[in-house]
Amino acid sequence: MTRLHHPLPAEEEGDRSCSTSGIALQLVVNIIVLGSIYALIACGYVLIYRVSRVLNLAHGELMMLGAYLLLATASLFNGHPAIALAAAVLLSLLAGALVYVFLMRKMTGEMVLAAILTTVALGILIRGAVLLIWSAQQQYPAQALGVANPSFSLFGGARISFWSAVLVAITIAVYGALFGFLRFGRWGMRMRAAGQNPLLAAQRGINLHGVYALAWCLSTLTGAFAGILMALDSGLTSSMPIIGLKAFPAALVGGLDSLAGALAGALIVAGAEVLLIYYVDPLLSDVVPFLVLIAMLVVRPWGLFGTREELDRV
Amino acid sequence: MFRPAPRASGYLHTGYGEDIALLQTRTERASLAVFAILLAVFPFLASPFALDLACQVFLASVGALSLMLLTGYAGQISLGHAGLIAAGAFTTGILAREISAPFWITLPASALTGIVLGFIFGLPSLRLRGLYLAVSTLALHFVVIYLGGEYETKRGFSTGIVVDPPRFAGMKLTDGRAWYFVLLAAAVVSLLICVNLLRSRSGRAWQALHVRETVAEALGISVARYKLLAFVISSSMTSVAGCLFAYYRGFVSIEAFDLFLSIQYVAMIIVGGMGSLLGALLGAAFITVFPYLIEALLRLLPNVQKLAGEIFAVNYAAFGLVMILFLIFEPLGLVGIWHRLQNYFLLWPFRYKPLAGARK
Numbered sequence: 118m119t120r121l122h123h124p125l126p127a128e129e130e131g132d133r134s135c136s137t138s139g140i141a142l143q144l145v146v147n148i149i150v151l152g153s154i155y156a157l158i159a160c161g162y163v164l165i166y167r168v169s170r171v172l173n174l175a176h177g178e179l180m181m182l183g184a185y186l187l188l189a190t191a192s193l194f195n196g197h198p199a200i201a202l203a204a205a206v207l208l209s210l211l212a213g214a215l216v217y218v219f220l221m222r223k224m225t226g227e228m229v230l231a232a233i234l235t236t237v238a239l240g241i242l243i244r245g246a247v248l249l250i251w252s253a254q255q256q257y258p259a260q261a262l263g264v265a266n267p268s269f270s271l272f273g274g275a276r277i278s279f280w281s282a283v284l285v286a287i288t289i290a291v292y293g294a295l296f297g298f299l300r301f302g303r304w305g306m307r308m309r310a311a312g313q314n315p316l317l318a319a320q321r322g323i324n325l326h327g328v329y330a331l332a333w334c335l336s337t338l339t340g341a342f343a344g345i346l347m348a349l350d351s352g353l354t355s356s357m358p359i360i361g362l363k364a365f366p367a368a369l370v371g372g373l374d375s376l377a378g379a380l381a382g383a384l385i386v387a388g389a390e391v392l393l394i395y396y397v398d399p400l401l402s403d404v405v406p407f408l409v410l411i412a413m414l415v416v417r418p419w420g421l422f423g424t425r426e427e428l429d430r431v
Numbered sequence: 432m433f434r435p436a437p438r439a440s441g442y443l444h445t446g447y448g449e450d451i452a453l454l455q456t457r458t459e460r461a462s463l464a465v466f467a468i469l470l471a472v473f474p475f476l477a478s479p480f481a482l483d484l485a486c487q488v489f490l491a492s493v494g495a496l497s498l499m500l501l502t503g504y505a506g507q508i509s510l511g512h513a514g515l516i517a518a519g520a521f522t523t524g525i526l527a528r529e530i531s532a533p534f535w536i537t538l539p540a541s542a543l544t545g546i547v548l549g550f551i552f553g554l555p556s557l558r559l560r561g562l563y564l565a566v567s568t569l570a571l572h573f574v575v576i577y578l579g580g581e582y583e584t585k586r587g588f589s590t591g592i593v594v595d596p597p598r599f600a601g602m603k604l605t606d607g608r609a610w611y612f613v614l615l616a617a618a619v620v621s622l623l624i625c626v627n628l629l630r631s632r633s634g635r636a637w638q639a640l641h642v643r644e645t646v647a648e649a650l651g652i653s654v655a656r657y658k659l660l661a662f663v664i665s666s667s668m669t670s671v672a673g674c675l676f677a678y679y680r681g682f683v684s685i686e687a688f689d690l691f692l693s694i695q696y697v698a699m700i701i702v703g704g705m706g707s708l709l710g711a712l713l714g715a716a717f718i719t720v721f722p723y724l725i726e727a728l729l730r731l732l733p734n735v736q737k738l739a740g741e742i743f744a745v746n747y748a749a750f751g752l753v754m755i756l757f758l759i760f761e762p763l764g765l766v767g768i769w770h771r772l773q774n775y776f777l778l779w780p781f782r783y784k785p786l787a788g789a790r791k
Contacts, residue, residue: 238758239755240751400577407569408570418558418563
């Protein structure tokens with residue numbers, strides 16, 4: 118995989134300025150950006166798992182689908198980047214609902230393995246379809262939209278690209294909105310209830326299928342945000358789902374059923390990845406999240422903030 | 432042979448020998464003989480392409496059988512199967528390359544690597560179940576692949592390791608027909624190992640702990656021991672498959688063992704039918720032949736040139752679609768269809784309708 122998500126300017130910058138504090142600052146910025154990417158993707162895993170106990174291994178592919186949908190809407194609404202962005206986001210929301218209604222609804226109550234494998238198969242199907250429609254070569258939605266990606270210099274010489282900064286901001290906004298929604302919103306409360314005890318929730322008149330569909334919609338939506346912003350930042354190829362898979366350890370490290378955990382887990386995984394790549398070996402990039410995952414599974418399998426009885430439920 | 436097949440009437444055994452015989456009826460013996468003759472004649476009639484396809488099916492069968500042992504019988508989910516195949520292939524590649532080890536050293540060495548890795552892959556299963564176990568095997572897959580990639584780059588084989596064909600008594604094994612019989616033998620031996628393991632104490636222990644761990648423990652089965660045993664046996668068989676793969680292809684590269692291969696193996700046991708060795712074989716054949724089938728179907732379409740570059744993508748999408756269709760509409764897999772067919776002809780002209788809600 119090319120370093121699609123975030124090239125490490127630290128190496129070049131470090132050679133030029135040769136200041137240790139500059140490198141350290143750049144590393145901190147990189148950790149925050151990569152952590153935001155992982156956090157934005159991981160909350161999709163957490164939402165679906167928390168509500169319906171399904172691990173969605175097609176999340177990376179759904180994320181990629183969002184980015185490719187932007188490519189399609191960009192050519193459709195030529196010259197109106199805002200409309201194109203809004204249309205892509207709405208379409209991916211719809212995609213999440215369709216996935217639930219036509220596929221995952223049928224897997225309710227089936228074996229854990231069957232549900233996981235259905236999402237895996239869905240991921241393969243999406244990847245094949247995307248390759249078929251948009252071919253495997255690298256695409257640049259930013260060019261298609263006609264928006265630039267300027268790079269800012271922060272204090273101390275660290276640099277951050279415009280779309281990375283937007284990504285960090287959106288991650289913060291998404292987490293704030295999700296916390297508020299799950300805590301105070303009517304449907305958010307229903308989602309929590311369905312996740313705690315589906316049988317009781319159904320008996321209290323909560324529409325389980327509606328709640329599950331909503332979880333899939335929200336999850337695909339946040340995934341599409343991540344996919345679109347990454348594609349705007351550094352282009353788009355069909356190898357994007359790997360990043361989605363790498364964000365999964367972040368969700369598990371924090372606890373698969375905890376949003377705050379996903380945020381913490383994302384920062385831990387991103388920190389380990391950025392530092393190990395910089396100080397040890399760039400080849401480690403693809404494997405670090407999984408090493409963190411294994412360490413966590415050995416020590417505390419239910420995650421930092423997860424509920425312990427989760428382990429016996431699956 | 433694989434499970435009590437539907438039979439027209441009762442067969443009474445008069446001795447222990449008959450009771451434990453693998454083939455119990457004359458029909459079974461006769462059909463097996465016909466099948467064996469067909470398999471023996473096949474390489475002399477088939478084209479080189481079909482021969483290669485058959486070899487691939489046999490290789491996949493070994494891997495699918497071992498995964499079926501682990502997932503279908505012992506109930507331990509593994510998404511790291513490709514990592515184990517890679518481990519076997521890389522052990523062979525590295526030994527053959529570095530110390531030019533012969534066939535009879537690399538094969539046991541691969542099995543040994545499999546045993547060690549199976550132990551490591553199995554350790555999480557003592558604490559984790561279901562989804563968490565699947566995730567831990569997935570993570571180990573990436574670790575194995577990373578180690579292989581590291582070796583490739585550090586030693587300067589960035590495109591892959593070339594493995595010379597194995598030598599038997601001074602003769603190089605390069606002929607397609609010879610390979611056919613070697614791989615057929617490998618598949619038959621692994622099938623026999625699986626059949627006999629499942630009839631033994633460990634096989635019964637696996638099936639017991641699959642159904643309910645607590646009860647298995649109460650019955651005096653050491654759950655930890657048998658879980659680890661399942662992982663160790665399954666992954667040593669898988670690594671041997673990897674070793675054969677390395678020799679058959681003559682080339683080992685990390686790109687061949689991505690996550691998609693793991694998923695293909697899981698698809699084999701799903702499509703074939705969980706909890707059946709026959710299912711593993713059917714699934715291996717189906718998934719291996721499937722891409723070629725799609726390609727052949729595409730050739731029938733009018734504008735071939737346009738689609739030629741996208742066969743890979745079509746394959747990918749079709750594979751995902753078939754997997755979804757099987758998971759939703761035929762959870763018992765190909766073997767379920769096969770048993771239904773058998774039942775139909777056995778009971779013909781009467782029809783037996785299962786009770787509503789019955790699983791099988």
